[in-house]
Amino acid sequence: MQHKLVIAEKPSVAMAIAAVIGAGERKDGYMEGGGYLVSWCVGHLAGLADATHYGDYKKWRYEDLPILPQTWETVISPDKEEQFETLKNLMHRKDVETLICATDAGREGELIFRFVYEKAGCKKPFYRLWISSMEESAIKKGFDDLRDGHDYDPLYHSALCRAKADWLIGINATRLFSVLYNHTLNVGRVQTPTLSLLVERDSAIQNFQKKKYYVVHIGNGTFEAASPPYTEKDEAEKLRKDCDGKAAVCTLLVREEKTENPPRLYDLTTLQREVNRLYGYTAKQTLDYTQSLYEKKLCTYPRTDSQYLTNDMLPTAETIVSGLFGTLDFAKDARLSPDYSRILNSKKVTDHHAIIPTAEAVKTDKSSLPESERNILLLLSMKLLSATAQPRRYEAVTASLSCGGVTFTAKGKTVKCEGFKELERRFRATLKTKPEDGNATKETPLPELTEGQEITVKAAMTEHDTTPPKAYTEDTLLSAMERAGSRDISEDAERKGLGTPATRAAVLEKLVQAGFVERKKKQLIPTKGGKNLVAVLPDTLTSPKLTAEWENALTEIAKGNADPDSFMRGIEAMAAGLVKEYAAVPEEKKKLFAPEKKEIGKCPRCGSPVYEGKKNFYCDNRDCQFSMWKNDRFFTGKKKELTATVAAALLSKGRAAMKGLYSEKTGKTYDADVLLADTGGKYVNYKIELKKTKKPKPKK
DSSP, rough: OOOEEEEEHHHHHHHHHHHTTOOOEEOSEEEETHHHHHHHHOOOOOOOOOOOSSEEEOSSSGGGOOOOOOOOEEEEOGGGGHHHHHHHHHHTHHHHHHOOOEOOHHHHHHHHHHHHHHHHTTOOOEEEEEOOOOSHHHHHHHHHHHHHHHHHHHHHHHHHHHHHHHHHHHHHHHHHHHHHHHHHHOOOTTTTHHHHHEEEEEEEEOOOOOOOEEEEEEEEESSSEEOOOBBBBHHHHHHHHHTSSSSSEEEEEEEEEEEEEOOOOOOHHHHHHHHHHHHOOOHHHHHHHHHHHTTTSSSSOOOOOOOOGGGGHHHHHHHHHHHHHHGGGTTTTTOOOOOTTEEEEGGOOOOSBOOOOOOHHHHHHHHSSSSHHHHHHHHHHHHHHHHHHHEEEEEEEEEEEEEEEEEEEEEEEEEETTTTTHHHHHHHSSSSOOOOOOOOOOOOOOOOTTTTTTEEEEEEEEEEEOOOOOOOHHHHHHHHHTTTTGGSSOOSSOOOSOOOOHHHHHHHHHHHHHHHHHETTTTTEEEEEHHHHHHHHHHHOOOOOHHHHHHHHHHHHHHHOHHHHHHHHHHHHHHHHHHHSSSSSOGGGGGGGGGOEEEEOOOOOOOOOEEEEEEEESSSSSTOOOEOOOOOOOHTTTTOOOOOHHHHHHHHHHHEEEEEOOOOOTTTTEEEEEEEEOEEEEEEEEEEEEEEOOOOOOOO
C-alpha cells in the first residue's frame, strides 16, 4: 500500500491533522492510517551551520573576516537528531510516494520543511497544505486544495535569503565589533536598529528640558474655553485680569456630524500591542499564548500581518459572531446589527487572514482555559464583535469666543449613537485592572450658544510644564518597529518596518537577554551597554531605513519579483565593506564595554577603593597588597561565605555580625562578631568576638 507522508511543524499540530485524515495508529515518532503517515519537525530541526563548519574560526580574529561561505551547510540540532532520523527514514520508505508539507503556512514554516527535505536528500514530489485554522473543516478544505510544493519556491528563497542575510551580518558584524572592543557585542539586522530606537528615545528623555507655559480659561459654570498657551506668566496674568468679569462674544460656532468607524481585526502586532497595554504580557508571551489557542483549535493562525478576512469567509464570520453574542456576558444585551462588509477584503489578505476566534471557541467553556489564554480569547472575541458593530456617531461643536482681544476655544461633543464603543466599554468594565484609555477625551456637550451672543465670564490662569517623551513600552515599541523606515518605502509595499509580526517578539527578548535592554515594569530601557553599542556602530547597522528596505526586498523575492542571488550579493558586499572600513578603534574606546566595578569599601591600609573580583575583594592600588580572599580558611572552616555584604561591614566598621558559625571542635553552631584584624602582612587576619550574655540579677 502506498502512503503519503505529512510533515507538520509541531507534534500537537501533527496530532490534530492525523485525527482528521484518519491516521490514528501511534508509531515511534509518527502516526499512521488511512493511507497517510504523519510526523513532525519539533520546530527548527535543521539550521545553517555556524562559522566553525567553514574553517578554523573557533577563535574570533579580525584577519579571518569577512566569513563568506561559498557553499552553505545545514546542521541538525543536537537534541533533535532522533526525530530527524525518523523523518529521514520515513521519506526514504519505498511505500512513500509523495510528501505533504504541513508546517506553519508562512516564510519560516516553509524554511523548516525545506531544510529537512534537503538535508535528508529527498527527491520525491511534495505538496503544500496551506491553512489558517486547526479546525476539522479547515484541515479538510486544506487537503482538498493542496498545491504543488514548488509553487512556493519563491517563498522558500525569501526565507533562505533571510536566514543567510541574518547569518552574514550577524556573524561578521558581531565578530568584527566584539574583536575591536574586546567585548561580546551581538549585532543583528533587525535587533540593532530596534535598539537604536530605544536609545534615541532615552536620549530625548534624558536631554529634555522642562519649560513652563500658561493657559487662561474663561467660563460661566456651564462651559469653559481656553486661550492659546503663553510662555510668559505676566502676559497670561494680564489677559486673566482683562477678561475676569468681562463679556466674551461668541464669534464663530462650528457644528460637525462625525463618524468613528469600528476598529479593524487583529493582526499579530496589533494584538501584541493591545495585550501589552491591557494585561502587561510581553510580545513573546502573547505569541506563545495565542499559538497555544491555535493548537487547541480556538483561534486562527496567529503569525499574520493582515487585519481582514477573505470574502468567502462571510458564512464563517456570521456563525461565529452570532454564537459569541449568546455566550459572552458583556455582549448578551447589546443591541447591535452586525455589518460584515468592513472586515471582508480578499485583496488585503496575503498569506493569512486576521486572527479571530473559531467556531470551536464559541462552544468552549472559557473558564476551563488558563487565565492568560482566556484573556486573549476574550479579547479576540471582543474585537470581532466590535469590528462588525455600527460606527459611533456624534456631533462635534467648536465655539470661538473673543475676550480681551484674544480668541478662546471651547469644544463639546454630543453622542448620537454609541455603536462599537458600547461593546468596548462593557468589555473594559470586566477587566480586573482598568488601564488608561489613551484615546479617551472629555465628551461633555456645550450649552446652546449663538454667534454674536455675549456672555459674562470669570477667568482663571493655570500653570503647566512641558512633558518629555514617554519611555517605550512593548506596545509603543512594536508600533515604532512597524512604522520604522516607512517614509522611505513605496506605498504599495507589502511589508514595512523592522522585522515581521512573527519575529518582533523574539527580537525584543534577544535584546533583553543580551543585557542591552532591561524591563522596568512595562517600560523598555536601554542599558549603558546598549547605549554604547549604538554609539559605536555605523548607521548602516542602526538605520531602520536600511533594514526596512531589506524586509521589503525579501517580500518581493517571496512574490517572485526579485532575484535572490542579487540580494545576497548585496549583503555579502555590505559585510565585506564593514570589515574593510572598521579595521581599528582608538585605544580609549576599547574601555567602553569594560564591566563596571562596584566599590565595596575603602582599603584599611591605604584608603583606596576595594572592589570585588571573582576570587577576592582587592585594593585598587597596585602597590598595596590588601586582599580578602573568598576561600579564606577562616570562613570555609566555619562553613560560611565571605560575601560582599560581610566584606563591606568589615571594611566600614571593622566587624560583621554573623549567625550560624560552625565550630570544628564541638560540631555545633554559634553566633558571633567577626573582627577584621589586619596586621599589614600578605594575608588578612580575622578574629571572633563572642556575643556577651547578660548575667541574671541575683534574687534578693
